[in-house]
Amino acid sequence: HQSIFSEGYRQVKAYCAALYNFGIPESEIRGVLSDTVRWFGYSVTLAGEISDGHLCGPDDIDLHQVSAVDLSKGTDTEFQKFEGFVGQFLDRAQSRLLNAGTLVMDFGVESSFYHDHIPVFRELVTSAMAEKPDYAELIRQVWQNFIAYLGASEYGSFSLETYINEFYLVTVAKMICVNVMAGKPVKSEKEELLQILNGAYFTKQSLYNFVDYDYFGWLNSSPYGERLVSTAASLQDRLAAYDFSRLGDNDLFGRLLAQLAAREHRLMLGQEFTPHWVAREIAEYNLDRLQGTAPRIVDMCCGSGVFLIESIKAVRRRYQIVPEAYSPEKDDVAFSCVMGFDIDPLAVMLAKVNWVMSMRDLFPLHHGDITVPIYHADSLFVSTPITHQMPGAEDAPYVLHLGRHQVTLPAFLLSPAYRKIFDALMAKAYRLAMARAAGPSSSLEPSAAEALVAAVEEDSGILLSDEYRQTLQSVRQLVSELEQLQRDGLNGIWYFLICNSYRPGLTEKQFNCMVSNPPWLAMSKLADNPYKTTLRRIACRYKIKPAGASHPHMELATIFLLSAVDRYLEDGACWSCVMPGSLLSGLNHEPLRQEAYRSSSAALSLQFDSIWDLPQDTFKNKAIVLSGWKSA
Secondary structure, eight states: OHHHHHHHHHHHHHHHHHHHHTTOOGGGOEEEEESSSEEEEEEEEESSOOOTTOOOOGGGEEEEEEEEEEGGGOOHHHHHHHHHHIIIIISOTTOEEESHHHHHHHHSTTSHHHHHHHHHHHHHHHHHHHHOHHHHHHHHHHHHHHTGGGTSSOTTSOOHHHHHHHHHHHHHHHHHHHHHHHTSOOOOOHHHHHHHHHSHHHHHTTBTTSSOSOTTGGGGSTTTHHHHHHHHHHHHHHHTTEEEEEEOSSOSSHHHHHHHHHHHTOOTTOOOOOOHHHHHHHHHHHHHHHTTSOOOEEETTOTTSHHHHHHHHHHHHHTTOOGGGOOHHHHHHHHHSEEEEESOHHHHHHHHHHHHHHHGGGGGGOOSOBOOOEEESOTTOSOOSSOSSOOSSTTSOEEEEETTEEEEEOGGGGSGGGHHHHHHHHHHHHHHHHHHHTSOOOOOOHHHHHHHHHHHHHHHTOOOOHHHHHHGGGHHHHHHHHHHHHHTTOOSSHHHHHHHHTHHHHTTTOEEEEEEOOOOOBGGGGTTOTHHHHHHHHHHHTTOOOOGGGGGGOBHHHHHHHHHHHHHEEEEEEEEEEEEGGGGTOGGGHHHHTTGGGGSTTOOOEEEEEEEEOOTTSSSSOEEEEEEEEOO
C-alpha cells in the first residue's frame, strides 16, 4: 500500500533528521524501511543548507536507495541478499566512511576503544620492561636522546605514557593499512595477525620498509606479539564497519596526531593539524612553478603526511598517472615525486599509511620492491639517536654510539653520491653480523671485510677509490659491534636507526621543490633543553638571531626554513612553507626580513616571491604561506 509506504518513508526521514540534530554527520547516517518482509536501505544527504540556530526536519533530508530485498520471493538469491543487507545496514559492515573525523571518534585517545584496550598495551609494555630490563633501558636511552630531546616529553625523562600511546596508535595504523591495501576489511587468523604486527605481512607484498624494527619492534616479536593478538583481532572487528573501497582523499591521521599532541603538550614536534585545502593549494602552486620538470618534492617536517598526499595527488593529476594509462616513465615520476622526514616515529608510521593509501592502486603495476619514501630523522641533521653531535668539518668522521660502544663511519659515506654504497653496506654488514652471532664467537678477519666491501661495490655499481676503500675497513668494527649486541640481546633497533637517521645527509641538494608546515616555537619556551644551543648556533650561521630584547624569541620555524632550503634544495628550486604571521612585523624576525642570511657565513641565496594570508581561524595563531626560490 503506497500510503503506508509513504508514511514509513517520512518516518525514516524524520528519524534521520533527528540523528543529524544530535550531531551525527550525514555521511554516517543510514535509513532502513521495512515491513519485515520487504527491506529498503538508504544513504542520506541534506536537501540544502541548514541555517544556524535551526533544526533539521524531514523535508531537509534526501534519502537515496542503495539496497532492497524482497523476502516474499522466497528465492535463495533474495535470502543471500538479505544476509548482505543485515551486515551493511544493521551490523553496519563496510558502511562507515574512513576519514579523519571517524578515525578520531572510533580510535583516538578519547575513544571508548582506546579506554577499553589501552590497559593491554600498558600491561604488555610494563611487563616487557620488567622481563628484559637491559633492552628496556636501551630503548629508554635512545628515546630520551632523540624523542624526549626534542620535546615529545620532558627532557631528561622517559615518558612511559607517551611510549604506550604511540605503541597503541602505531598498532592501529598497521591494521588500517592492511585493509587499505586490500580495499576491504580483512579478518585474519592468529599467524597472519602476528605477521601484521611484526611487519612480515607487508614484506611479503614487497612493501619492505613499511614496518621497521623500530622503538616498538621488540614488543611485536615473540613472546610479546602473541599477547597483542586478541586486541589486534578486536581492531579488525571494529574496522569491519568501514568501507575501504571508498577512501577519502585527505590526510587520515592529522587530527589523530594533533589530538595526541594537544593531550601531551608537545613542543618541538610542532604537531598541529594542517587543513588539506591549504596543502592542496600549496602543492598545485609549486607544481605550476616547476613548469613540467619532473617533481622531486621534500617535506622536512611531514607529520602525518598531508603535504605528501596532496603533492602526490597533484602530480598524478598533472601527469595523468592512472592504472588505465600507465607506463615506465609515469612509474618513475609517481614513485620518486615525494620524500618526507619527521622526528616522531608515530607520525612517520601514519604518514606511511597515508602514502600507501595514495599509491595503492599503482602497486600491482610497479616492478620491483616498494620503498616508502618517509623516514624517521631530524631533518635539521644536528642530532640522531646514535650521533649526539654531528661533525663540524665536512671530512670529519661520524661517531655512532651503539649502546656502550662507539663506531666511526667515514664522512664520504654520508653523502648523496655514495647513497647506494651506504644502503648496500648497511644491509650486508647487518646480515653478516647476524649470521656470525648465530655461530661460535671469532674475530672478523681483514679479508672478510675486504670481501664485504667488494660485494658492496658490485651491488651499488660504484667503484671506490683506494683511499675510500681503505677507510671502509671500519666496517669490521661495525660488524663486530652489531654481532656482540646481538649476542648480548641488545640488538634489533640499530639497523632501523642507522638507515633512517642519516637519510638527510644522503639527500642533500637532491630536490627541486619543498613544501611544509615547520614547527612554530619561540626558543624561550625550550627552557633548559640542550637542543637550544645547537639551534642558536644555526641561527647565528644564517645571521637571523634577533638582537636586543627580542633575543629570547628566536623562532624555530625560520631556522627550519633556511636550513632546509640550504641543505635539501638544488639551485633554482621553489618552495612554500606555512609560517607564523608574526614574521611580517615581529622584531624577532627583522634579520630575516632584511635578508641577512645572504651575507652570512652560509651565504644562502634565498629569495621570497609571494606571501599568502590565511584565514584567521585556519590555525590557533595567525598564519601566512611564504614562498620563494633558491637562487642559482
